Amino acid sequence: MDASTVSRVLKNAADVRVRQETRARILEAAERLNYRANPLARALKTARSRTLLIVVPQIENPVFSAAILGAEEEARARGYVLLVAYGREGSAAGVLERVSQSSLVEGVVIASFDEDETLRQSIAAIGQPHVVINRRLTGGGSCVALDTRAASAIGVAHLAALGHRRIGHLAGRLGRFNGDARRRGWEDAMRAAGLAPDPDLVAEAGYDPARVPAAVDALLARGVTAIHAATLLTGAAAIARLHGHGLDVPGDVSVVTMHDDLLARVVYPAITTVELPSAEMGARAVRLLLRRLEPGADDGPAEASETLMLPPGKLVLRESTSPPR
Amino acid sequence: MDASTVSRVLKNAADVRVRQETRARILEAAERLNYRANPLARALKTARSRTLLIVVPQIENPVFSAAILGAEEEARARGYVLLVAYGREGSAAGVLERVSQSSLVEGVVIASFDEDETLRQSIAAIGQPHVVINRRLTGGGSCVALDTRAASAIGVAHLAALGHRRIGHLAGRLGRFNGDARRRGWEDAMRAAGLAPDPDLVAEAGYDPARVPAAVDALLARGVTAIHAATLLTGAAAIARLHGHGLDVPGDVSVVTMHDDLLARVVYPAITTVELPSAEMGARAVRLLLRRLEPGADDGPAEASETLMLPPGKLVLRESTSPPR
DNA sequence: TCTGTTTGCACAAACGTTTGCTCAGCGGCG
DNA sequence: CGCCGCTGAGCAAACGTTTGTGCAAACAGA
Structure with a gap:
């Protein structure tokens, strides 16, 4: 034999x-x-490891863990193994270098908080097929992002429909893709409701709960009756701050945010959010990557290296919003 | 050359x-x-892949993501790559089979919600060096667990010291290692404070926030002035339920739990918890594994295959506890 | 019966390392 | 002067696959 x-x-x-x-x-x-x-021998001979890598800046962030889940399922279904690596402090450079030299990987899905230019360089340095997720990388290869602008608009439109007129935006990191997109979504919905998107109604807290109290206080000083938070975490922190002031949510101030995570259900009141397909983002990224690795016609025509924007899901109505008094 | x-x-x-x-x-x-x-060629020749695998039932659970972080750092420091795989529904069998056949792995760190016997069989089936984390596996190989019994006791002792006498235990999954350990810790501290660990003061909610409201109501019916929750998530859900009843926390009811995660800081009031070294658990598991893979004397004598219990850290005082009225 | 085609399988090289062995050169020692 | 032993480096086999090719045996057509 x-x-x-x-x-x-x-x-x-x-x-x-x-x-x-x-x-x-x-x-x-x-x-x-x-x-x-023996997969090693096979990989050596065929020069194909059927291994993909996903790099995330944090593993504990629900958005990324959901993306990993989605990516892993998709990869497995296609017969690939998915390695997970994380780059602390959000920088992808070190991880990419390290893993691509210690293990043989055919393609990389990358999430990173790096600046566009920095990230582009890190990616170029490893010279491997890649897909960037959770942002657009101008001039870079293909990306899969969540349409947080549309998600913001949905949440804000909900508040406007309830009758709120002074709707504050608790912004993420302005100047970055997602932070800006969410603020624009807020603007879109404000305008659509015939309200002025007054810059005074915007307070930046980034992604850091510790910065939330001051930002919320600033919004309160502007007389807002509703707050649209850029992230679930800062939304929850905002509610805590409001409680701290003895205010009732949603009685005195309504709060809406996005990402339908468990956290939204264990705080009081349960938070009204807009669903965002984080897991699908991971899955789509893997599909894109595989399409380049295995140019079969099974996936339809390979698209140009452009950004794929995943539309938000529906508004999940919970108890953090109500008409203004 | x-x-x-x-x-x-x-x-x-x-x-x-x-x-x-x-x-x-x-x-x-x-x-x-x-x-x-070429790492593949090297691995093929030497029959050593310098790759470890960690299997977790959920990646989004902060305990496991912390453990992964710790394990990854330790593995990397020792020149190993760590693969992450997760078994949905908590069962480890499928994942172990799948990954150990698709990639060459030298040892496995396993977290699982499986029954002892089931898990033991899954492990035996792959016949690889392994360390089980987050539980004790009676009769099995080495384990690294968190001393949640001691952590419970610290939290409950804190409540007792504040003057609470009717301290309820919002239990995890009774009949399982961690659920039982936490309830025993509650009992320990109750006895130590001269209080009777009345079974009526225990209500089981497992790890499911949806089961919390009923359990909290049961505890309330027993006249508790303080609740010790087995997990951070159910603790947060308990606070939400108390708020829902119009009760003040900690004014009317104090709440304490364990695991010092971000969640404890974004709810209102911020939750008093007991630190637990989840990341170290992952790191220690990797060290144990490596000690078996590379029997160098650099690590001191290799211990028998016993359970390593990591003691809890300190109580982190926040705003969810106060003396009873 | 002979040639030509198909069928079924084995041979061997190659993938990029690691590692035991060989061996030429050389200086020292007896 | 001859032998020994050391140094420094190349040779070659092996790890377990994949894949192009070779080659008998079986079969068909003439």
Whole structure:
């Protein structure tokens, strides 16, 4: 029983040319010995490791863990293994360098808080197929992002529909893709409701709960009756701050945010949010990557290296919003 | 320049036997060509992949993401790559089978919600060095667990010291290692404070926030003035329920729990918790594993395959606890 | 019966390392 | 002067696959 024949039989190659009896004998023996082809040897010979890497700046962030989940499922379904690596402080450079040298990876899904230019350089340095997620990378390759601008607009429109007129935006990191997109979404909805998107109604807290109290106080000083928070975490922190002032949510101030995570359900009041397909973002990124690695026609035409914007899901109505008094 | 010599020089082998000049020439060329030994070929030849696997039931759970972080750092520091895989529904069997056949892994760190017997069988089936974390596996190999019993006791003792006498325990999953440990910790502290650990003061909510309201109501019906929650998530949900009843926390009811996560800081009031070294749990598991894979004397004597219990950190005083009225 | 075609399988090289061995050159020692 | 032993480096086999090719045996057509 020669190795080559075994190899052909076990992978059911197109150039079969093997007798039924031989095939059966091989299959039986493989079964009996619990034989598994050594993936290392195969990868060495074929120069294909069927391994993908996802790099995230934080693993504990629900957006990224959801993206990892989605990516892992998609990769597995396609017969790939997904490695997870994380770059502390948001920088991707070190991780990319390290992993791409210690393990053989065919493509990388990258999430990073780096500046555009920095990130572009890190990516160029490893010279591997890649897809960036959770942002647009101008001039870069393909990206998969969440349409947080639309998500913001949905939340703000909800507040406006309830009758709120002074709706504050508790902004994320302004100057960055997602921070700006969310503020623009707020502006869009304000305008659509015939309200002026007064810059005074915007207070930046970034993604840091510790910066929330001051930002909320600033908004309160502007007389807002509702707050649209850029992230679930800062939204929750905003509610805590409001409680701290003895204010009732939603009685005195309504709060809406996005990302339908468990956190939205364990605080009081449960937070009204807009669903965002984080897991799908991971899955789509893997699909894009695989389309480049395996140019089969099974996926339809390969799109140009552009940004794929995933539309938000629906508004999940909970108890943090109500008409103004 | 022969490959064998290059190999010896680059890994700085003990059997150096190479002229300084040759060594320099090789090093220079490697640098110039940005040469990296192919990890696949090396792994194939040496039968050592320097890859570890960690299997967790959920990646979004802060305990596990912290453990992954700790494990990854430790693995990397030792020159290993850490693969992350997760088994939905808590079962480890499928993941172990799948990954151990698709990639070459030298050892596995396992977290799972499986029953002891089921888990033992899954592990036996893959026949690889392993360390179980976040629980004790009776009769199994080595484990690294958090001493949640002691952590519970610290939290409950804090409540007792404040003057609470009717302290309810919002239990995790009773009958399982961590659920039972936490309830025992509550009992320990109750007894130590001269209070009767009345079973009526225990209400089980598992790890599911949806079950919390009913459990909290049951505790309230028993006249508790303080609640010790088995998990941060159910603790937060308990606070939400208390608010829902129009009760003040900590004015009417104090709440304490464990795991010092971000969540504890974004709810109102910020939750008093007991620190638990989740990240260290991951790191220690990797160390244990490596000790078996590389029996060097650098780590002290290899311990018997017993459970390593990591003691809790300190009580983090926030605003969810106060003396009873 | 002979030639030509197909069928079924084995041979062997290659992937990029690691590692035991060989061996030429050379200096020292008897 | 001859032998020994050391140094420094190359040779070659091996790890477990994949894949192009070679080559018998079986078969068909003439």
